[in-house]
Amino acid sequence: MLKLRLLNAVAPAYFFTATAVTFIFHFGFFIPTIFPSQGISLDGSKVLHTVIFLFLMFNALGNYIMTIKYPAESANETVIPVCSPHCSDKVDAHYLLNGRHFCKLCKKVILKRDHHCFFTGNCIGNKNMRYFIMFCIYTSCTCLYSLVLGVAFLTVEYSISFENPLTFLTLLPFSTGYFFMGTISGLQLFLVLMLYVWLGIGLVCAGFCCQQVLLVARGQTWCQMQRGQLAENCNPWRANLKDVFGTRWMLGLILPVQTVETCSEDHRHNIQH
Template identity: 90%
Template sequence: MLKLRLLNAVAPAYFFMATAATFVLHFCYFIPTIFPSPDTSLRGSTALHTVVFLFLMFNALGNYIMTIKYPAESANETVIPVCSPHCSDKVDAHYLLNGRHFCKLCKKVILKRDHHCFFTGNCIGNKNMRYFIMFCIYTSCTCLYSLVLGVAFLTVEYSISFENPLTFLTLLPLSTGYFFMGTVSGLQLFLVLMLYVWLGIGLVCAGFCCQQVLLVARGQTWCQMQRGELVENHNPWRNNLKDVFGTRWILGIILPVQTVEITHSFKDRSHISNVKLLYSA
């Protein structure tokens, strides 16, 4: 549990540091180097790249904030349940009833809990799933877009050709070796490290987002899948997606705004009085 709490504090700090580094590299190195000439023909390209980057960054940070602003806990359930010694749940949460969990890290009862996101420091559930999915999408796009600009920067600034795929694969070990030999500066090594960070985060967020969309379409959560529970969902997949993304889903794709009205089903309200009851699998 101590490791989980430490990760819960380190992950958001890592996210903000990577975001700040991406912002500085883009405006202080990438744009001035890739588009150095003040010619009129290049001003449009410079403005286009700047607008695209700011749009992706704005939506990534906006949905990140919305994920935290609209947590998935139940405000009516304030009693902290005690876990049974025979509880078979994971170490970070106790399963109660009807998709409700008590998260040990958040210390709150979570409605329709999917998982605990360490980068946001809270649980993902019925209220903030849409913002979390859009956060993953825009974070992936921002990282992959920064990766492309970073490769273009290395090509223009240091005449490195990436036609051979082995060039990128060997870039980090060679840069590390040259750094200890004194032929590569710390800034150059940091830029190479950021290329791999962008690639890793971009691919992980893209894959995780695809998984979450599939679970939402099936009307299932990650916790239910890990517990081996088969959900009998008679709603079509379009209705399941509408429940998460709302009717104004197009607006939610463009801007980090609230598109789903937060309501609690009768089933969730009817079990508020049973918060002290534990489910033993």
């Protein structure tokens, strides 16, 4: 549990550090080098790439904040229930009845808990699933876009050709060797390392996003899948997606704004009982 609590604190710090580094690389190296200023006139390509990057970064950070702002805990729990001694969830949460979990890291009862996200420091459930999915989408796009501009920067600044796919695969080991021989600087090695970080985070977020959308469409959560439970939701996939993304889902694709009622699950639970 101590390792999980430590990860819960380190992961957000890592996310903000990577975000700051990405921002610095874009406006301190990539944009000025790839699109050098020509007099006082504004270059259309430079403006376009700047707007695209800021749009992606704004949505990634905005949905990150919304995921934290609208947590998934139940607003009606006044007493923390005791888990059954036969509960198999011994790592970070205890399974309760009616699709509820008590998260030992959040110390809250979570409705329709999917998983605990260490990068946001809280649990992901029905109330903040939409923001989490959009956070994954825009984080993936930001990282892969940064990767493309990073490769373009190396091509322009150091005349490195990436026509051969092996060039990228061997870039890090060769750069590490050149660094210890004193041929390249630590900043250049760090940039090469960030290319692989952007690639890794981008692919992981994209894969994780596809998995979450599939689970939402099936009306299932990651916790249920881990426990081998079949989804009891008989609604069609369109209704399941609407329940998470809301009726204004198109607006939510371009802006980190609230598109679903955050208290709908508790309200429905009270009506049914």
